[in-house]
Amino acid sequence: DAGVIQSPRHEVTEMGxxxxxxxxxxxxHDYLFWYRQTMMRGLELLIYFNNNVxxxxxxxxxxxxxxxxxxxxxxxxxxxxxxxxxxxVYFCASSLGQGNEKLFFGSGTQLSVL
Amino acid sequence: SQQGEEDPQALSIQEGENATMxxxxxxxxxxxxxxxxxxGRGLVHLILIRSNEREKHSGRLRVTLDxxxxxxxxxxxxxxxxxxxxxxxxxxxxxxIQGAQKLVFGQGTRLTINP
Numbered sequence: 507d508a509g510v511i512q513s514p515r516h517e518v519t520e521m522g523x524x525x526x527x528x529x530x531x532x533x534x535h536d537y538l539f540w541y542r543q544t545m546m547r548g549l550e551l552l553i554y555f556n557n558n559v560x561x562x563x564x565x566x567x568x569x570x571x572x573x574x575x576x577x578x579x580x581x582x583x584x585x586x587x588x589x590x591x592x593x594x595v596y597f598c599a600s601s602l603g604q605g606n607e608k609l610f611f612g613s614g615t616q617l618s619v620l
Numbered sequence: 621s622q623q624g625e626e627d628p629q630a631l632s633i634q635e636g637e638n639a640t641m642x643x644x645x646x647x648x649x650x651x652x653x654x655x656x657x658x659x660g661r662g663l664v665h666l667i668l669i670r671s672n673e674r675e676k677h678s679g680r681l682r683v684t685l686d687x688x689x690x691x692x693x694x695x696x697x698x699x700x701x702x703x704x705x706x707x708x709x710x711x712x713x714x715x716x717i718q719g720a721q722k723l724v725f726g727q728g729t730r731l732t733i734n735p
């Protein structure tokens with residue numbers, strides 16, 4: 507298996523633009539997580555899905571952030587409009603079974619909002 | 621909400637020495653996990669220890685769990701330059717949906733192995 511695949515690897519955009527991050531989980535995994543990592547706040551859970559259904563989005567910072575999982579093999583995290591404080595590394599992870607079991611992480615998307 | 625906290629924040633040792641990192645958490649858990657993150661990469665799962673286990677080994681890694689003290693330690697023996705990375709503990713935390721748990725990570729320990 508290729509593991510969790512995220513794209514793009516790097517994204518540089520200007521403030522106010524829409525940003526879409528993509529994730530393909532490991533086949534057969536029924537949990538998908540979006541995390542954000544910054545030096546100041548560490549690794550924060552934004553939202554997670556179970557069987558394509560959003561379970562907990564309490565970590566989504568504000569309405570500018572939205573996430574979807576239209577099918578078992580694809581998820582997107584969208585920021586509209588983007589702001590400089592959104593600059594961070596965004597990770598997608600998936601797991602098999604319960605949401606508190608072993609996570610497999612993608613390589614992340616380094617987002618820079620200028 | 622932050623569940624696990626690692627200590628120390630940074631650790632620098634010589635190659636061949638042992639490295640010990642600690643994690644403390646606040647609420648009851650059913651498992652605790654350790655992850656490694658190399659610079660610019662995603663996190664990689666190292667080991668999971670369940671609440672009914674006191675110690676677990678994997679190669680040069682040894683993890684202990686003391687549920688009475690709500691703490692865990694990760695020991696890396698005979699360290700190598702390739703062990704240079706950040707190490708995170710992760711614990712389940714109840715989410716907004718009853719019965720659902722999510723994994724919450726600490727701030728990590730930055731380990732540097734000097735050749």
